[in-house]
Amino acid sequence: MKVKAMIKQNNRLREQMTPANRSFYEDMILAMRASSVEAVRAEELLLEAAELLLKGQAKGKTARQIFGEHPGDYFREVMDSSPPRAPRSRLASSLMISIAALTIMFAVMGAGGLLMQWSGGPAEIFGQLSIFTIIVVAFGSVVLIELIMKWMASLAEEDRPKQKGFDIRGLGIYIAVAVAAIFAGMFLDNLFPVIRIAPWVSLVLALAGGLGLKLLFFRS
Numbered sequence: 001m002k003v004k005a006m007i008k009q010n011n012r013l014r015e016q017m018t019p020a021n022r023s024f025y026e027d028m029i030l031a032m033r034a035s036s037v038e039a040v041r042a043e044e045l046l047l048e049a050a051e052l053l054l055k056g057q058a059k060g061k062t063a064r065q066i067f068g069e070h071p072g073d074y075f076r077e078v079m080d081s082s083p084p085r086a087p088r089s090r091l092a093s094s095l096m097i098s099i100a101a102l103t104i105m106f107a108v109m110g111a112g113g114l115l116m117q118w119s120g121g122p123a124e125i126f127g128q129l130s131i132f133t134i135i136v137v138a139f140g141s142v143v144l145i146e147l148i149m150k151w152m153a154s155l156a157e158e159d160r161p162k163q164k165g166f167d168i169r170g171l172g173i174y175i176a177v178a179v180a181a182i183f184a185g186m187f188l189d190n191l192f193p194v195i196r197i198a199p200w201v202s203l204v205l206a207l208a209g210g211l212g213l214k215l216l217f218f219r220s
Contacts, residue, residue, distance in 0.1 A: 006043035013050040017057065024063035025053055027071035035079040045075060094142045096217045101141030102134065103209030106202045113199030126199060132192035 010029075014022050028049060032042050049067070056066040067074040113126035 003039050003043050006040075006047055010043065010046055010050055013047070013054060016054055017050075021053060021057055021063040024067070024071055025050065028067070028074065031072040032075050032079070035075070037075075037079055041078075045078065049074060092217075096213065097142050097145050098138040099209055099213055099216075101137050103206050103213065105137050106209065107206035109197070110199045110202030110204075110206055113202060117199065126202070127196055128194050129197055130192050130194045135192075 014025065017025060029046055032046055035042070037045070053063055053066055056063075072079070109126045109129070115121075116126060
């Protein structure tokens with residue numbers, strides 16, 4: 001069975017779990033998929049664990065009674081014995097996020113421009129792009145994802161997410177920087193050149209971006 005097929009089967013099995021068991025099992029999934037275990041073997045082990053959990057659930061057992069108190073314990077031995085996976089550098093991750101953000105932007109511009117042309121509406125709004133906007137989208141998307149990751153990391157590892165203390169000072173700095181960037185953008189946008197781009201060109205760029213993501217970061 002291929003990895004995608006196993007993931008679909010895994011999702012079907014999760015729907016049969018109680019909320020508490022599903023939450024615990026999803027933490028097991030995160031621990032396994034973040035490990036260095038080879039993808040096919042990881043999905044095989046997760047399917048075996050899901051089937052074991054459902055059998056125990058039918059007998060009135062909870063996930064903790066079956067696997068232990070911590071979601072990563074059940075797979076600890078196999079995860080520790082796997083050779084370390086080459087880590088994706090911070091630069092590579094940032095590049096992936098930037099390319100994805102620009103790909104989405106060009107896809108929206110292309111689709112919106114074509115829709116306006118077909119409907120007879122003003123297509124100019126989708127046909128002009130400031131260099132400053134490209135820079136903001138490329139770098140702003142990285143900052144936004146980091147904010148989201150910091151927020152997710154602030155959640156407690158319990159059946160029901162419970163927020164722990166959050167770095168208010170750090171959040172305030174991020175907000176201040178974002179507000180400053182917005183006001184700076186109002187002035188800097190006029191200082192950067194504006195390029196005209198046809199809708200079909202935007203779609204070609206979006207397609208090129210999606211293909212680049214596939215080849216560079218999501219090779220099977």
